[in-house]
Amino acid sequence: MTAQPPTDEDFGRELRALADAVAPRIDVHRAGVVPAARRRRARRRAVTGVGALTAVVVATGWTVQAQPWAPGPAQTAVLQVASSPTAEPTATAEAGWPDAPYWYVREELALTDAAGEEEVTTRESWYGHTGPSLWLEDGDTSTPGASGPGGWGRFDIDGVDTLIGWDALYTLPTDPDRLEQILRDAVAADRGQGTPDDKVADMALDLIAGSPAPPALRDAVWSVITGLPGTTVLDEATDAAGRTGVGATWTAEGTTYRLVYDADAQRLLERADLPADAAATQDTGSGELTAGFRRTYLEQRPADAPPVEPTLEMAGCARWETC
């Protein structure tokens, strides 16, 4: 009688028994763990200036006011926060660009097929602070696109579907723990993909991808993303433009997300999505993709006005309020 080969479970148990028998005893040097973590936390707080310059959410929570261009207070609203008794942000680069009329972004949009062929489009966008937004592709002013004022994510806050507009970016807390809690509280079962951690990462990323978010918020978002347990942090990563920063990757629902962040300039350089199977063969350090989609943010800055005035016809909308 021919003996049956061991099943995967049987073989797995044999391996485990072997591992139990031969695994070395490793005395982890625990004494330095907490001091090292505290130093990292202190460095993070020094960069984000927690409690120093940012408006603080009042104890009663977020207040929500409808904006003229929003569809209606019952459906969506722009986040507002009651003024704080703490210091107002000073008009410095560290405080961001709370009053600029437009946010200009020049980016590469690259779609890569499984054969490695890349289709690249250069997009220039002028995101309106209160006015409509415009974008051009490959410099073609004959076919511009348009939409309402800029928005960087939308999620539930206290049960209200809330668009995160320009002003809202300047009211979010820049303490990573508090920011993460707000995002975690906004996780909805019927919105987004993956685990709650995946949804938190997705919402956090939306806040800083090509946005006028203040540098302190960008650093806080980076801390939230890199603090999630499923995130792999890369000490060094290079984007498609050859710029080097720090990196983060995580996999959710079969897609691997890869980010490159310039910690010195405090801005997101690139985000890329690719199928998880393809990611297994990718060099996450150099950024060479085998398939997927990436957005490389080449330039981001405040701007006065777009080169072409956005029109409802460009946007294909009847009213800016519903565009």
Added chain:
Amino acid sequence: MIAGEAADDDAPPDGFELVRVATSLDREFTDFMQAAAPQLARTAWLLCGDEHLADELVQQALARTYLHWSRARDRDPLAYARRVLANLRIDMWRKRRREVLTAPADLPEGPDGASAAEQHADQHADRDRLVRALATLSPRQRRIVVLRHLVGLSEREVAADLGVSVGTVKSTASRGLAQLRSVLGAAAADPETDAPASERSAR
């Protein structure tokens, strides 16, 4: 307590309770570290094959867990730390794959009368064989096989730790085990070629 300050007789002085809570959380985390470190170290060693790197990886995972202790403690802190560990970038395999492992710590004489030297040699050889076999897997195969079969997590737990589907865990684990069966089977058939150089020279 400040003179003249109205206060409940049972309430601590201003600020004292906050300090007490912080200390208790640190104490709680320290106790967690002591209990969890051995298991995390074993997992780390299986993932990277190097004792010193495993020590560093566990320290990294614990530090990140400490930074999020207020949330980790509300869930399963060991699972949280393990998930951080499983997703750390472990790229030392490419550098250390062909290195001979260091000898294990001294062991007492076994119940069957085998000498300590013989036990050292046997355990050294088995350890080397396991580490070399794991090194032949891709990083994702190794993470999945280690977590699923060598740590003993369920398919669902592995899927949650690594952000993949249960189907991916099943198929990747199966391919990984097939690879290990092939490698370990070949090593068992010809142990001379797989033994460390120091042992070959002693025979």
